[in-house]
Amino acid sequence: xxxxxLSNDFLELEYRTDVLRIIGLKPKGKKNxxxxxxxxxxxxTEYGDFHFHGGHRLWHAPESMPRTYIPDSHxxxxxxxxxxxxxxxxTESGTGIRKRIDIQLASAAPTVNLTHRLTNNGLWTxxxxxxAITQLRLGGTVILPLRMENADPAGLLANRQLSFWPYAKLxxxxxxxxxxxxxxxxxxxxxxxxxxxxxxGWLAYWIDGVLFKKTFAAQTNANYPxxxxxxxxxxxxDFLELExxxxxxxxxxxxxxxxxxTWEVRDSLPTELRVAMGKI
Numbered sequence: 001x002x003x004x005x006l007s008n009d010f011l012e013l014e015y016r017t018d019v020l021r022i023i024g025l026k027p028k029g030k031k032n033x034x035x036x037x038x039x040x041x042x043x044x045t046e047y048g049d050f051h052f053h054g055g056h057r058l059w060h061a062p063e064s065m066p067r068t069y070i071p072d073s074h075x076x077x078x079x080x081x082x083x084x085x086x087x088x089x090x091t092e093s094g095t096g097i098r099k100r101i102d103i104q105l106a107s108a109a110p111t112v113n114l115t116h117r118l119t120n121n122g123l124w125t126x127x128x129x130x131x132a133i134t135q136l137r138l139g140g141t142v143i144l145p146l147r148m149e150n151a152d153p154a155g156l157l158a159n160r161q162l163s164f165w166p167y168a169k170l171x172x173x174x175x176x177x178x179x180x181x182x183x184x185x186x187x188x189x190x191x192x193x194x195x196x197x198x199x200x201g202w203l204a205y206w207i208d209g210v211l212f213k214k215t216f217a218a219q220t221n222a223n224y225p226x227x228x229x230x231x232x233x234x235x236x237x238d239f240l241e242l243e244x245x246x247x248x249x250x251x252x253x254x255x256x257x258x259x260x261x262t263w264e265v266r267d268s269l270p271t272e273l274r275v276a277m278g279k280i
Contacts, residue, residue, distance in 0.1 A: 096122020
């Protein structure tokens with residue numbers, strides 16, 4: 001496994017040079033909060049074996065077999081850019097899509113900016129949605145902000161919708177539905193997945209005294225995958241995923257689309273989040 005590191009006074013970020021993954025995010029003096037999944041068996045497809053590896057990756061929605069699981073364990077192109085690096089994979093066989101992640105670590109703050117780019121190098125128009133997935137260690141609590149404002153001036157229309165996957169149990173004790181913030185305890189248990197349209201444009205995870213928060217755009221007039229979900233969580237026996245999605249787009253040959261996330265890492269919880277988690 002070949003890796004390199006970006007660091008400042010607050011964070012150490014480790015990325016691979018042989019596969020398109022960010023595998024480490026360590027606040028100074030603390031453990032890696034990302035999941036290491038090198039022990040997992042790969043998923044076999046007609047294109048070969050897909051390995052999860054762990055950490056952060058870029059996919060394109062909607063999920064399907066084998067398109068989503070085309071193997072990506074191959075040498076990537078690493079280019080230095082301002083405040084960071086650009087990681088670009090070869091064009092996927094079967095889809096014609098090329099993936100790229102630009103990583104920029106702030107010089108004097110615990111923040112990382114990521115620009116995810118998908119380019120259609122194929123011969124036909126492709127409809128897809130950029131999908132940024134971060135795999136984290138179990139043992140923490142997910143914090144999901146919910147919409148509280150009215151969807152219409154009179155407050156007569158529905159303003160919240162949650163989507164659950166077939167294997168997700170609504171009685172799962174890890175999930176705690178609340179009005180302003182819903183929480184999910186990331187414990188080893190059978191798989192659970194939930195998505196929704198997140199008007200706040202952020203997801204957070206509190207683990208070992210560290211708050212990891214990822215921020216992204218929420219386009220209210222756009223069409224998203226999975227019943228219009230721009231935010232999703234997935235948890236199983238080995239890891240937790242925080243996932244953000246961009247809207248569907250039709251990419252003509254040669255066209256690209258970008259999806260931007262900002263990561264923040266803090267060593268304390270804001271008061272409103274401590275209340276949501278029952279800490280005070």
